[in-house]
Amino acid sequence: MSTGEVVVYHNINTGLFKFHRFIEDKFSHAQKWLYYNVRRKKTHEIVGNFRNPLMIKKKEIIRLYLNSIQNKKGTGYFIPIPYERNNFTIIRNIFIANSQILEVKSDQITIYKWIYDESIKKGKEDLYQYYL
Known part of the structure; x- marks a missing residue:
C-alpha cells in the first residue's frame, strides 16, 4: 500500500x-x-x-557539471565520463540524445537519474568487452 x-x-x-x-x-x-x-x-x-x-512515479534528476560536446548533427551531446581501470583513468564519451536531456547550459546538463545510471553501466560493460 x-x-x-x-x-x-x-x-x-x-x-x-x-x-x-x-x-x-x-x-x-x-x-x-x-x-x-x-x-x-x-x-x-x-x-x-x-x-x-x-x-x-517519482522521477529523480541529476545535474552533470561537465563540459559537454554537441554532436555534428545537433541531435544530442557527448558527455565525457572518467573510468578507472588498472590505475589508469580512461575517459569515455557517452552520448545522450536531446529527447533525454531536460536542461542544457554552458557547463551543465540535467538528465533523469535512471538514464545516467544505465549509461554508466553500459559504459562499464563496453570497457570490459574492449579490454578482454
Whole structure:
C-alpha cells in the first residue's frame, strides 16, 4: 500500500479478475495499492506481478557539471565520463540524445537519474568487452 502497510489476502478461488476488482474498489481512496504478487497455493511459485499503472512515479534528476560536446548533427551531446581501470583513468564519451536531456547550459546538463545510471553501466560493460 502507499502508506507502507502490507495486506495479505488468501484463498482467491474466485479468480484474478474478481480480486483485482476488489483491490481497485477497496484501495483507491486514501490508501492506494502499489503492486501485488500472485502465488500458487501449493508450490508458492510466483504466477505474476501486477503494478498499479495510475501511481505517480517519482522521477529523480541529476545535474552533470561537465563540459559537454554537441554532436555534428545537433541531435544530442557527448558527455565525457572518467573510468578507472588498472590505475589508469580512461575517459569515455557517452552520448545522450536531446529527447533525454531536460536542461542544457554552458557547463551543465540535467538528465533523469535512471538514464545516467544505465549509461554508466553500459559504459562499464563496453570497457570490459574492449579490454578482454
